[in-house]
Amino acid sequence: MNSYNNNSKRQVLSLYSRIIRLSKSWTAKEPKNTCIEREYILTEARNEFRKNIFETDQAKIKQLLDEGNKRVGIALHYGIPYDRPEYLPPSTSYDVDLKSKTFKQRKSKSAQWDNxxxxxxxxxxxxxxxxxxxxxxxxxxxxxxxxxxxxxxxxxxxxxxxxxxxxxxxxxxxxxxxxxxxxxxxxxxxxxxxxxxxxxxxxxxxxxxxxxxxxxxxxxKQFSSPSNRQINYLVICQNIQNISKGTTGLCCWQASFALADFLFLSFSTNLLPYFSNAKYILELGAGCGLVGILLANQFYLNKNKEIKLILSDSDNFVLELLNKNIKLNFGNEIIEDNLIIESKYLDWNNFIPNDLPPADVIVASDIIYDPEIFPSLINLLKCLLSNNRSFFNSPIAIIACTIRNPETLNLFLELIASKGIKILQSWELRGEYLNEFPSKQQKEEELIPRFNSFFNLKDFSKTNFEPLFSPNLPLNYGYSLANNLEKIVIFEFCLK
Incomplete structure (x- = not known):
């Protein structure tokens, strides 16, 4: 390694010094093996450093450094100086016979507890x-x-x-x-x-x-199984960054958690009875697809229900991730003969009304945040709610909104009213979170982080609904719902 930069050289020397110090202070689990294991650590280190002494590829040097530091960490915390063999699956526990230096994967107890x-x-x-x-x-x-x-x-x-x-x-x-x-x-x-x-x-x-x-x-009872995902659990892939590749749609935002939670409740409480008659459901700005995938899961459990769900967005990167999440949860877009879920490109600024898909129920979350897009969004909603191909005489739109700026929300409500769209009902998420104790309605088999309650803003008293998703939401703008610095409201719209 005679041509790597000074930074790499310092890191290599630092790692080698660390291993030398480790070998000198090493104490085996069985004291009689201390000298043997110290010699093993020194010998392995010398052989590895000599083998790679002329390495010049910076990526390879970084990989070797990472592997070396990882080995030291495992040795310290496990008390085992020997390398982990490749035949052991990743992320599994193992036991080692220090005399024979053989490894055996530890068999975990079943996750199907009945306690x-x-x-x-x-x-x-x-x-x-x-x-x-x-x-x-x-x-x-x-x-x-x-x-x-x-x-x-x-x-x-x-x-x-x-x-x-x-x-x-x-x-x-x-x-x-x-x-x-x-x-x-x-x-x-x-x-x-x-x-x-x-x-x-x-x-x-x-x-x-x-x-x-x-x-x-x-x-x-089946949470540990990687199979049967559409029955045992939902899985949503997200980007690490809130804003990535020029879009905010590659991660889940708080209103999507709230809407998925709220719709989940509607299935068990019949709060929104029109879902039982809906044939077509359209999600606007679907993003990662959490809301639509949750709905598909609930309809999947009702084998006799014929329905088509379309999850739409206008960003190609988002649609790519959306398709991935659909396949992660259901394998193919057509799950059963009576249930279809698919993605669709839909640009709010550039659409042909007659080409819009029929929709009995339109759902959306966190789309009311930018006044510049309101005219296009409201025009799209008016067309969808006026669609005479709907199974319903009057389609319904359910939109969850995080109130970051009350003036922005008020502007949206004024504009939507001017276009002949009215609010049927609205619910507000507020109050302290209940994370520790499930309510009496919760089944033992259910295991999902949940909100605690919704209030109808008109005349709906506090419910005992069990929310679906986490009380510790990833609040992307640093707000805290528990401290009432912002609220989530869910609106039910239709034509006047």
């Missing part, structure tokens, strides 16, 4: 962990205590290394921070931190990340 007390206890942690959102400290502490109390179940192994999370990883920085907080909590409680946490910290440092996955389990 309702345990399920209720760790449910708050699981909701936020799988949906890839921040987890409050008290919830982490409760989970750590459950790991200790149910030690024989290897809860940390089952959850952090679950097949679903392995196949659909969350944000690496979130995982790393969560593991660090959990380790700190273990230490505060005078408990030995789990090896699984250190392993996941190492895995989170392996490479950069552009996309991540949020998982919303629908069946707790």
């Amino acid at each position: 309702p007390t345990l399920i209720d206890r760790i449910r708050p942690f699981l909701r936020s962990f799988f949906s890839d959102l921040n987890i409050r400290e008290e919830i982490i502490e409760n989970f750590v205590l459950a790991v200790k109390e149910y030690k024989e179940l290897h809860l940390d192994d089952i959850i952090f290394n679950s097949p679903a999370r392995t196949v659909f990883p969350g944000r690496k920085n979130k995982l790393k921070n969560l593991c660090k907080l959990a380790i700190k909590k273990f230490e505060q409680l005078q408990m030995d931190p789990s090896d699984i946490l250190y392993q996941n910290i190492c895995l989170s440092m392996e490479s950069e990340q552009e996309y991540f996955f949020s998982i919303f389990p629908l069946n707790f």
Whole structure:
């Protein structure tokens, strides 16, 4: 490595010095093996550095440095100096025979628990962990205590290394921070931190990340399975950045969580009875497809319901991700003979009214934010609500709006009223979140982070509805719903 830059040289020398220090201070789990393992560490380091001494490719040098630092991290936290063999699947726990230097994958306990007390206890942690959102400290502490109390179940192994999370990883920085907080909590409680946490910290440092996955389990007892996704859980792929490739549609925004939650409630409460008669549903500005995919999932469970869902957007990058999420959850666009879900390019500024698809119900979230697009958006809504090809005499539009600027919302409502569109009902999300305790309506098998309640702005009293998605929303503008700095309102529109 005689031609790499000074920065690389310093990093290589620093890593080599770190390994030398490690070999000198190394203590084996079995004291009689200390000298043998120290010699092994030194010998392996010398061989690797000599083998790559003339390497000049900066990318290769970086890869070698990353691998070296990862090996040191695993050695320190596992107390195992030997390399992890390639035949072991990634993100799995393993045991090692230090004498024979052989590895064996650890068999995790089944995730199909039948202990309702345990399920209720760790449910708050699981909701936020799988949906890839921040987890409050008290919830982490409760989970750590459950790991200790149910030690024989290897809860940390089952959850952090679950097949679903392995196949659909969350944000690496979130995982790393969560593991660090959990380790700190273990230490505060005078408990030995789990090896699984250190392993996941190492895995989170392996490479950069552009996309991540949020998982919303629908069946707790089967949440770890990577198969049967349309039955067991929803999975949504999102971009790490809120704004990427010139669009905001590559990630889920808070109003989409609220709308998906609200529509989920309508299926169990019959709050919106027209869904039972709808034949065509159109989503505007679908983005990642969370709302439409949730609706498709609910209709999928009703085998006798014939319906077509069209998820539309006007950005090609968004449509590409949207198609990916549809396939992730349902395989093909046509799931059953009676249920069709597909994506469609729809430009609000450039459309032919007669070419618009029929829609009994139009749904949309977080589209009321820019006054410049209001004329085009309202014109499109007027055409869709006037469409005589609808199965309904009067189509319905349901739009969720995050109120960041009240003046912007008021302008939209004034313009839409001037075009002959009226508000039938409206609901507001407000109040403190309830993350720990499911309501009486919740089934044991359901495992999804949830809002706590909706209020009808006219005459609807507080409901006992169970929300679907997370109380710890990724508030992209730094607002906090819990502190009432902004609100989410859901409107039901139709023609006057």
